[in-house]
Amino acid sequence: xxxxxxxxxxxxxxxxxxxxxxxxxxxxxxxxxxxxxxxxxxxxxxxxxxxxxxxxxxxxxxxxxxxxxxxxxxxxxxxxxxxxxxxxxxxxxxxxxxxxxxxxxxxxxxxxxxxxxxxxxxxxxxxxxxxxxxxxxxxxxxxxxxxxxxxxxxxxxxxxxxxxxxxxxxxxxxxxxxxxxxxxxxxxxxxxxxxxxxxxxxxxxxxxxxxxxxxxxxxxxxxxxxxxxxxxxxxxxxxxxxxxxxxxxxxxxxxxxxxxxxxxxxxxxxxxxxxxxxxxxxxxxxxxxxxxxxxxxxxxxxxxxxxxxxxxxxxxxxxxxxxxxxxxxxxxxxxxxxxxxxxxxxxxxxxxxxxxxxxxxxxxxxxxxxxxxxxxxxxxxxxxxxxxxxxxxxxxxxxxxx
Numbered sequence: 001x002x003x004x005x006x007x008x009x010x011x012x013x014x015x016x017x018x019x020x021x022x023x024x025x026x027x028x029x030x031x032x033x034x035x036x037x038x039x040x041x042x043x044x045x046x047x048x049x050x051x052x053x054x055x056x057x058x059x060x061x062x063x064x065x066x067x068x069x070x071x072x073x074x075x076x077x078x079x080x081x082x083x084x085x086x087x088x089x090x091x092x093x094x095x096x097x098x099x100x101x102x103x104x105x106x107x108x109x110x111x112x113x114x115x116x117x118x119x120x121x122x123x124x125x126x127x128x129x130x131x132x133x134x135x136x137x138x139x140x141x142x143x144x145x146x147x148x149x150x151x152x153x154x155x156x157x158x159x160x161x162x163x164x165x166x167x168x169x170x171x172x173x174x175x176x177x178x179x180x181x182x183x184x185x186x187x188x189x190x191x192x193x194x195x196x197x198x199x200x201x202x203x204x205x206x207x208x209x210x211x212x213x214x215x216x217x218x219x220x221x222x223x224x225x226x227x228x229x230x231x232x233x234x235x236x237x238x239x240x241x242x243x244x245x246x247x248x249x250x251x252x253x254x255x256x257x258x259x260x261x262x263x264x265x266x267x268x269x270x271x272x273x274x275x276x277x278x279x280x281x282x283x284x285x286x287x288x289x290x291x292x293x294x295x296x297x298x299x300x301x302x303x304x305x306x307x308x309x310x311x312x313x314x315x316x317x318x319x320x321x322x323x324x325x326x327x328x329x330x331x332x333x334x335x336x337x338x339x340x341x342x343x344x345x346x347x348x349x350x351x352x353x354x355x356x357x358x359x360x361x362x363x364x365x366x367x368x369x370x371x372x373x374x375x376x377x378x379x380x381x382x383x384x385x386x387x388x389x390x391x392x393x394x395x396x397x398x399x400x401x402x
Contacts, residue, residue, distance in 0.1 A: 004105040005281035006399065007274060008267040009369030010038040012193050014205045014357040017121035017259035022202040024261070026193055028064045028120035031263040032072035038191040039114060039265045040076065043279055048079035051110035054100045055265075056093025056117030056361035057086050059128045068118060088361070089290070091328060092387040092395035093117055094264060095364025099288040099397060101268050106285075111273040116265035117362035126259070126360065133391055144240040144296040146233045148390055149224035149251055151298035152329035154237050156250045158297070159335050163250040166330035167217040170255035170354050172344070173327060177351025178210035185350055185377060189369040205356045207258045222249035223256065240296040255330040260357025264365035283372050286382075286398040287313035293392045299332045301394025302386040303339040309384070309396040317342065320398070321380035324371045326363055326387040327352035336386075349374060363387065368397065375401040 012031055015023030023031065032055060040047055055069040069084035089096040094117030101115030132139045139145070146154070156166060180186065181204065192203035228234035234247045267279075274281055289309035293301035302325055310316060323346055325336050333352075337344060350370055353363065364387055371383040386396035 001106050002108050002270050004102045004268055004270060004285045005274060005402065006266060006268055006283040006285060006372060007279040007281060008039055008043055009189050009372055010035050010042065010191050011189050011264035011366045011369055012262045013190050013202050014207065014260040014262045014359060015202050016206045017261050017357065019122060021122050021261060022206055023193060024122045026195065026201065028118055028123060029068055029071045029075055031120060031193065031261065032068060032118040033075040034191060034193060035116060035263045035265040036072055036076040036078065039267050040078070043267060043277065045277065048081050049273070049277070050078065050082040050112050050114060052101065052104055053082060053084040053114045054087055054097040056088065056097040056364065058088055058090055058093055058119055058360035059124045059126060060086050060088060061129045062124050064120065064124045089393065089395065090390040091326065091358070091360055092364050092389045092393070093361040094366065095368065095385060095387055095395050095397055096290065098266050098268070098365055098368055099395070102285045102288065105268055105270050112269040114265050114267055116263065116365040118263035119359040119361040120261045121259045121359060122261050144236055146237050146296055147227060148298060148328070150228050150233045150237055150247065151296065152251050152256070152331050153224055153228065153247050153249045154241065154297050155299060155335050156331040157244055157248045158241060159338065161250070161331050161334050165334060166250050166255045167214055169330040169334060170217060171212055171214060173348065173351045173354040174209055174212040176349065177208045177355035180350035181205060181208055185373060188373050207260060207357050208355050212254065217254040220252040220254050223252045225249035237296060251329050251331065255354060257328050257353035258357035260359050262359035262362045262366065264362045264369065266365050266368055281402045282376070283399040283401050286400050288397040290395045291393060293394060295392030298390065298392045299328060299388035300335060301392060302336050302388050302396065305394030305396035306340060306384060306386050309398055313398055315398070320382055320384045322349060322371050322374055322383040323347040324367045324383060324385045326358060326367060327354040328358060328388050330354065332388050364395070368399070372399060
């Protein structure tokens with residue numbers, strides 16, 4: 001099978017996903033367009049040679065509907081011969097898009113592809129697309145559906161993570177993200193977002209809070225207690241997990257991923273296309289895997305996806321230098337570290353979504369770039385990127401620095 005290489009990664013900064021966020025007035029298609037322009041211009045790319053562009057988007061409706069990837073490809077001035085596809089695997093959509101782009105190269109179906117994602121959460125709110133999983137009682141009943149926040153609290157309850165545990169993790173995420181930002185670790189990949197007249201509207205991740213401490217987080221009330229207790233979701237979770245006495249509600253806005261806007265793109269190709277376009281490979285994509293997992297607790301999939309991709313690659317956890325797991329909620333990472341026996345010093349070394357936010361369809365592509373930059377900065381070799389997924393799934397990818 002043909003080897004696939006990452007030649008470049010670019011992303012927008014993450015903008016606060018509210019009407020007063022810096023990216024709110026920039027449309028979703030413009031966010032996607034600007035990262036596509038960036039990857040083209042940085043690499044002097046002949047876009048007529050791009051065989052496919054796959055972008056994740058979790059709420060593909062309204063401004064993000066009608067295959068937003070194709071709209072962005074055309075808006076960016078790419079050759080009309082470059083096709084495009086929109087991918088939705090909930091929170092792992094951006095990484096799944098990268099994996100699809102990779103698979104096309106590895107199979108020989110394509111020579112040069114782009115994987116990435118976009119999510120404009122301030123303009124197209126999460127859940128705008130509806131769906132039977134949460135809204136059809138017959139479907140929800142069979143799967144013991146609970147919202148993700150309840151699932152995160154369920155993980156904490158089942159595996160013994162206290163409020164202090166999840167808050168302490170969140171404080172460390174903020175510290176690491178602040179340090180990484182101040183040291184310029186993200187500058188290689190971030191493209192400043194510009195408005196219609198070319199003025200920069202944002203050039204850094206907007207939601208990092210370096211002053212976060214245990215006291216400030218301790219003042220926040222649990223976000224999902226009322227939902228669980230008053231709307232019956234705790235009861236549903238306990239039906240599925242009767243060994244638990246109750247669901248302990250420990251998550252809040254400070255130890256959960258932030259709602260943000262953003263986009264990212266990853267340029268992928270075989271060796272021949274790299275030579276043809278005078279591109280220098282930065283990493284080899286070793287293997288990828290996706291799994292389904294128990295849908296009520298929902299967010300434990302990364303453990304199983306990581307084990308599957310390691311087995312597929314013929315590797316063990318000791319072969320991984322840096323781990324990156326999207327910080328959907330603090331308990332997700334705490335459980336993953338316990339399950340995989342990983343030291344906290346080796347995972348999410350630049351902070352994560354608790355500090356910087358989680359632009360759903362783009363995050364997987366973004367954190368692929370983060371770990372690649374970190375491998376190059378530290379001289380380390382191999383990283384594993386993974387995300388938990390709504391409905392009970394997980395996706396993981398291993399990359400190796402060239």
